Amino acid sequence: MIDAPHRRDGVRIAALIHRVSGVGLALFLPVHFYVLGLALNDTAALDTFLNWTDNWAVKLAETGLVLLLSLHLFGGLRILALEFLPWTPRQKLFAALAASLAVFVSLGFFLSAGS
Amino acid sequence: MHRRAEVLDVLVWRGDANGGGYHSYGVPAQESQTVLDVVTWIQQNVEPTLAYRFACRVGMCGSCAMMVNGEPRWTCRTHVKKVFGAKGLVIAPLRNLPVIKDLAADMAAFFDKWTAAEGRFHPSKSRNDAMEPISPEAPNRVAANAAIECINCAVCYAACDTVTANPDYFGPAALNRAWTLQNDVRDAGYTVRQDAVSSSGGCFNCHSHQSCMTYCPNELNPTASIAGLKRLSALSYLTGGKAR
Amino acid sequence: MIGVRLYLAQRLSALVMAPLMIGHLAVMIYAVQNGLSAEEILSRTQGSLWWGAFYGLFVIAVSIHAAIGVRAVVYETAGLPERILNPLTWAIGVSLFVMGGRAVAGVVL
């Protein structure tokens, strides 16, 4: 009947992003390990894979992963600060900063990957 | 003041533990009118068996909390003009608690968790002793004071998605109370309480969503209190219970 | 569902990972500039005790961290009992550790 206005709050969204990115990373990580694991017995297979990553769509997807990681990383640091440092009322600001930093880093990755 | 309408469109949830739905009412608008007054008007004039709860009617007892347009609020101190929106007014029983009937929720779990979190004072002295002199500026006292004025209204409890998802979780109010007591130098229950708040329903389940502090009508900050408990409990675990 | 030990393990592993991941991101941004190749990666990492420790530490930390993290998410969305949750947490942690270990071995050895 009615949506949940409390979930529209900035820090609440930050928590959601943190969760989604964390789960995303947890799903991606085994793939990442698998691919690197290829290096163990088959350098060529790794290269095939890395060549495949040379295409644009894949670059975009990789950037997505970096975004996930950096969102989770900076968001996680925000949570650690909230939990371990004395309380500050500027949580919204910090959440926004964490998100911007993440976007900035992944943009950096995307640009350098594209060059 | 100009009112949007002479008659307010109000949807009220009616039903019981077996389910229910929204009923629509037209309530005459007034200059001074809280959400509780709207509910009261409906009960007194059109729906005699509408169930809801209130006592003090001035924000002291914490028994009138309901969901208003999807948000938990103390209805006796929420003026209609503050919340009346495009959808009118939608009133439902408090979230995260079982419904008894209509707008009255069963608060038993909320208070059971309060007790489970050792949300009560353990005396170190008796009525025959002098009272502990405590400076109002002492850091512990300041910390205790910041979290003390809770009216156990369960608004924070209803706002917390972690409570929704995790039925064991004590929730913000109980932990906020526990934090107050951990800062109370007169209290002798520090260790048992530390165990209680570190247990599987305790403070470590909180994801710092901060909805509790956003909605607490008394502007308390359970998020900070819970963070404090996490710090204390973690430290006390690491130091073998010596940290205090 | 989460007690003090799981909490500490998760937060401490996060603390360990934070600098590692910042480093990893920096290296990635730097490295991808010229396109990645197996040879390029391996030349950097193979035989390096330093990179071995770097990624080894990460694998240990992330196995702990992600297992506990996913545990919370699974519990809160599916409401599984501890009876299932505990083995699940272990399973996630151990398989991440094994896979990650192989990967590190692959690029370092």
Place this chain on the structure above:
Amino acid sequence: MLERHDTDILIIGAGGAGLFAALHAQKAAPDLKVTIAVKGLLGKCGCTRMVQGGYNVALGKGDSVERHFMDTIVGGKWLPHQGMAWRLCETAVVRIRELENEIGCFFDRMSDGSLHQKAFAGQTFDRTVHKGDLTGIEIISRLMEQVLARPVERMEEHRALALIRSRSGDELAGVLFVDMRRGVFRFVRAKTILLATGGGPTMYRYHTPSGDKSMDGLAMVLRQGLPLRDMEMVQFHPTGLLGGAGTRMTGTVLEEGLRGAGGHLLDGDGRRFMFDYAEAGERATRDIVSRAIFDEMRKGNTTPNGGVYISMGHLGPDSVRERFKGMVKRCADCGFDLAAGRVEVVPTAHYLMGGLICDPDTRTELAGLYVAGEDAGGAHGSNRLGGNGVANSTVYGGIAGEIMAGDCASSGDQSLRTLRDPNEEAIAAEIARARHPFGRRGGNVHALRLKLMDLMWDEAGVMRTADGLNRGLAGLKELRNELFETGVADDDMVFNLTWHDWMNLHSLIDTSEVIAGAALWRENSRGAHYREDFPDQGELETSYFTVARQGTDGGLSISREPVEFTIVKPGETLIAGESETLVAAPA
């Protein structure tokens, strides 16, 4: 459909009196079963939670129990039961330490670390202990936690309907309840039973107490023919919020300190009027200010909603906002600007000094029945000092707990050691009484409540005359008839608030009759009671109090009894020279 249940010690009401009784009874007799039944949720209803000002207690440093006692007697205009008043002041000293040291209340302190005690009207010493201006929340929340953590049986949302005597009629056997959530009647037998439903004069158009209070307890004892004293003594607070008839906020208290700090009272035209009535202007005592406002209202010099204004803006809105943060926020939440604007106020019925007669051990005339808190009459006489209310309920609640435990223990009173079988006809009759409205066509219960509140306000309120009181009594008779003709539409007993409104109204009409009757009987003006046709206070030496009883035919008999000056006589004082302390209070 009647459930039956047994316990040893039964407490009705969970305010300061009820919760303290539960704790003390449980401690005194851990092997006895203690049950607390309450109309709302435990700790979340009643007026103790609404205490703002604080708790009176003499803690030395120049103050003494004697001084507190003298203030109580003089404030009560020599009507208090002196034994009860003394016990109140004396025990408060221990009780406050229990509240701090054992229950966990964290009262405000001074910079040297000792308790802060503030000034409260009518007292010769700053003795009011407090926690900000939310003292009641601190007291009740802490008591609630302690009770929740103990093996005390809770019967929440159980409304007491009637006291039921044993078959012989000599003792109380138990209490009939309705479990409001399930809509079932339950009869609970107990060896000893405490009445702690907290009075609450909510039969007035403007009133402060919480919505659950409707004088049920006193209506129940009235039907048992037990004696009520001082029932004409209804205290009015001069500044209740006025927001119109359609809001429950109307009547709730605006802090006394607003006037103390220099707030102005203005009539409808914005004219300051208090100096027409008293030299002290707005700073005059509660009763004088209440009467002055009432007089202005009668003259028609009123605001849109029919009251007067309180105005604080001249003190600087920012400073008002800072000093009265809670009040300003409360007003703002409800749409009023207290800091800079004008807020409409009216006198509002606040506290009932009268109540069931008991001894200082809380025992009543009926074996097995005890009473404490606002339901008990005597300690305050004709006027209650601000801060003596919560002291009274916590002091006597604790005493009651111990006495009840002792009386029904194996060493106790022979007749109270065992459970008594109830008079079954009485149970059946009381169930029929409660079910009465279901047999009728629906009517508007709320309209009747408004009628009652107007009637009592106009005829038995701040100022009274014989004519008015007689009109009031006649009106009450009519109202009772109308009530009995009015039904409750839906036959569903589950959480049926309108049914409870009906029963609330029944209790209120019954007790209103006693208030009006006793007010007619008292032909002088003392404390809270003001007769325009008898404005003198009468001779102090021959002070009397009123005693009302209902006969078996339902008629009221009212009599006067002389006050016994057992400790101090009018003209005397206990405070020789500067305060000496008989009962040592630790620093």
